[in-house]
Structures are given as C-alpha cells and as structure tokens.
Amino acid sequence: MQSLKSIFPQFGGPLIDQLEKIGQVVEFKEGDMLLRTGQYFKQSLLVLEGRVKLYREGENGEEFFLYYLERGNACALSIICATRNETSEIKGQAVTPVKVLTIPLQFMDSLMKDYREWYFFVLETYRTRFEELLQVIDQIAFHSMDEKLEFYLKRQFDFLKSKTISITHQQIADDLNSSREVISRLLKKLESQHRISISRNEISQISL
Amino acid sequence: MQSLKSIFPQFGGPLIDQLEKIGQVVEFKEGDMLLRTGQYFKQSLLVLEGRVKLYREGENGEEFFLYYLERGNACALSIICATRNETSEIKGQAVTPVKVLTIPLQFMDSLMKDYREWYFFVLETYRTRFEELLQVIDQIAFHSMDEKLEFYLKRQFDFLKSKTISITHQQIADDLNSSREVISRLLKKLESQHRISISRNEISQISL
DNA sequence: TTTGTTATGTGATCGTAGTCACTGAAACTG
DNA sequence: CAGTTTCAGTGACTACGATCACATAACAAA
Numbered sequence: 119m120q121s122l123k124s125i126f127p128q129f130g131g132p133l134i135d136q137l138e139k140i141g142q143v144v145e146f147k148e149g150d151m152l153l154r155t156g157q158y159f160k161q162s163l164l165v166l167e168g169r170v171k172l173y174r175e176g177e178n179g180e181e182f183f184l185y186y187l188e189r190g191n192a193c194a195l196s197i198i199c200a201t202r203n204e205t206s207e208i209k210g211q212a213v214t215p216v217k218v219l220t221i222p223l224q225f226m227d228s229l230m231k232d233y234r235e236w237y238f239f240v241l242e243t244y245r246t247r248f249e250e251l252l253q254v255i256d257q258i259a260f261h262s263m264d265e266k267l268e269f270y271l272k273r274q275f276d277f278l279k280s281k282t283i284s285i286t287h288q289q290i291a292d293d294l295n296s297s298r299e300v301i302s303r304l305l306k307k308l309e310s311q312h313r314i315s316i317s318r319n320e321i322s323q324i325s326l
Numbered sequence: 327m328q329s330l331k332s333i334f335p336q337f338g339g340p341l342i343d344q345l346e347k348i349g350q351v352v353e354f355k356e357g358d359m360l361l362r363t364g365q366y367f368k369q370s371l372l373v374l375e376g377r378v379k380l381y382r383e384g385e386n387g388e389e390f391f392l393y394y395l396e397r398g399n400a401c402a403l404s405i406i407c408a409t410r411n412e413t414s415e416i417k418g419q420a421v422t423p424v425k426v427l428t429i430p431l432q433f434m435d436s437l438m439k440d441y442r443e444w445y446f447f448v449l450e451t452y453r454t455r456f457e458e459l460l461q462v463i464d465q466i467a468f469h470s471m472d473e474k475l476e477f478y479l480k481r482q483f484d485f486l487k488s489k490t491i492s493i494t495h496q497q498i499a500d501d502l503n504s505s506r507e508v509i510s511r512l513l514k515k516l517e518s519q520h521r522i523s524i525s526r527n528e529i530s531q532i533s534l
Numbered sequence: 535t536t537t538g539t540t541a542t543g544t545g546a547t548c549g550t551a552g553t554c555a556c557t558g559a560a561a562c563t564g
Numbered sequence: 565c566a567g568t569t570t571c572a573g574t575g576a577c578t579a580c581g582a583t584c585a586c587a588t589a590a591c592a593a594a
Contacts, residue, residue, distance in 0.1 A: 176468035182467040194456065255466070256384060258467050259384070264580095299584095300580090319540095470551090471550075494572090506571090507552080508551055526570095544588100547584080550581090552579080559570100562568080563567085564566095
C-alpha cells in the first residue's frame, strides 16, 4: 500500500501508518453496488482508485444523480452513517473498477482526536458534498429541464476531464429522472445551437 | 448566560465556560436577515432562542425553503463557511425574535481539538442537515407539486408542534418556488379531502 | 449479408403547473 | 362606516414535459 501517501498527500506519516493498520482494501468491478438503500454501514469508505456514482433513490425506484466520488475522496454519507450506525438511502455504483479503503467505524473517534489532518479531511468532505447538494437543489428547484440537462452535461465533461462522454440518452434520462424522448429532443436542440455534437453512445462538447 | 448549559445539556462545564468566554450574544428582530447570499462569515452561529428559516437562493431572487434552525441548533453552513472563510448562497431569516451566540472562526480548531462533545456536536449538525437536504432533494426530484405541498405542510406542523400554522398562500408559494394560484387550488383540493381546513392566514391540520 | 438488438428520431396526445385577468371576501384604518 | 389593502377563488390560456406509438438508424453476431 505504498500508494496511500500519494493518494492522500495531505496526511502525515503516522496517520498513513494508522490507516494502513486498521483499514482494509476492497475491490469492486464496474457496475457493482457499493452502497445500497437501507444498508447498514459498518465502515467508512475512502476511494483509492476508480469512480463511484452516487444517486438518491426515490420510493418507487426512481433515481437522481448527485455526484461522483473519485480517487482521494471519502464518502460523506459513510462517515455520517458510520458515526450513527444508521441506514443509507443512497445508491453508490462503481462506474469503473474501484478500489476502496474501508475504515471500521470504531476507529473514527480516535482518528478524529489524534490526527488533525483527518479531522480537516472529514470537515472538507462534508463541506464539499454539502455544497454539491445545494447546487443540485438549485438545479431542480429553479431550472427547467433544458437547463438541468446543460448543467448535467457540464458536470460530466468537467468531472471526466474530457470533451467527449460515452452515454446513452436513456442513461441521462435516468440520471435526471426524466424520459428518453425529452432528453433526445433537448439534446437535438443543443446540437442545432452548435453547443454539442451527438453520435450514437457519445456526446461531444463544443461550447458549453 | 446561566442558560447556556440548559440549551446545550450535552456540553461539559469546561466547554460551556470556554463558549461563554469567546462567544458573543447577538439579537435579531423578527424578519431580520442573519445570513445573506454572498456574505462572508466571520463566525459560527449557535441559536440560543427563536427560530431561523433557511432558504436557498436562486440566481434571479427565487427562493426555496430548506429547513428551520431553533434553540440548540448550530448553523451548519456557518461552520462550513467559517472554516473556509467562504461566501454563502443561503438566506437565513429570523421568523421570531432570535438570540444567537457567535463564535469567532479562529476558535473552531481548538474547540474541535479540546472538546470531544463539540466535535460530536458539529458532526451531528452536519449529519442532520445533510439528511434534511437529501429529503428536500427527494421532494423536488421525485414528487409533483401536490406532494411537495403536503410534505411542506407536514414539516411545518411537525416543526412548529402545532395543529395550526399562520401563513398566507403567497408565502407557501414563495417557499416552494411556485405561484399563489397553484397553491390555492391544491390547498382547496386538500381541504375537500378533509385533510386540512383553511381560513384566512391560517391552515389547520386534520389528517396529514 | 441477414437477422436481431440497441439506440435514436418524431408526431400526437395529455396532464401539471405557471400566467393573466378579474372577482370577491376579510381585515385594517381613519 | 367608508375606503383601502391584503388575501383568496376562479376561468381561460399556454408551455413544458411525460407518455404512447411507431419509424429509422447503427451496430453486433451468426
């Protein structure tokens, strides 16, 4: 686990050692569920490799995309739920092969107390995710579907650091809790404005 | 400030003493703004008395009700923003006369380090608010206006611990970023189902 | 190349909610 | 009490987005 220090450069040596001692590495395949609604957390998760997509789940199986976790991120929910031993109403799915470090919840207190960087890290995790949730609320509270779609695409391009994303209209519709036809039509509109270009399974950014 | 211990019974004596030493009590009148979009936080806020209504603000002045803060709550945003010295995009308005204890941000670290109850308190604050935000997302992502309205009314009844709330249809429409006519019509529908009763400036719970 | 599957395009229809214009009713003010 | 303001009710119209029913296009596998 020599890579831990490179994934979390802000952590000091003693914290790294402690994490190596108490943590356990778990691997997931693309498509695997890391978190599932109603599941108990027995540990917190730190993402070492890969990308995890987090959704909010509705009562009837609807889903709404919240944000991605990647290398170096912690799952805010797993810290929250872990410290309270509560259930999750969030779905986390690996969108690439994923490696995570799991920290049993009984160590959270001492980590928090003994390592200043850890507590900063946890606070920073909360802060970031809190703000992302607020942004999501902005989108769905104040904006119409075409603006939500634009915001969604921007986030994908930004996060994946690519001018092209591989995704179907149906997947987008699912992420936005909308329907394929609507998304197709709106994508067409964006294309006709020369802001994106569309081909099967792919959308490319022009000027978003 | 003999009351601090009664408002925060989970805090130990030394922490209470420290808070009394570094904190400052500020009072607001009903209707005053405690937080305003774009404002810098220089301190964290603990609510000692009264009720504060928190909104998310849209780009064009729209607003969306998030949650209430009351006696014994901390403003999660003020902790977040304080620790990073960033700006807020949240609006906090006193809905009753309000008394808050302000903690200059430079003390946050030492409080966190020296007082275990404080760090639990901060984490619990985050956890609670995080979950409230997720619930808000549920409502606006998965539910239609009549369901949002029902959820809104339930929250008001629950939070205010009263069978009757004093509010105009216009205020509800603002809180839900909708329009008065729509809210009026939906309230009528709820009344015709004998789930609420309506009179001028008042809505009473029957079976929500 | 044929066949099957998955992804996308498109018209028609419908319901929800936002808007406009107006009426009516209740409370407040002098 | 008359006049004014604030709050609520209602019909007409419109737009957005969900849904249905297909048609077509791209790709994959045989």
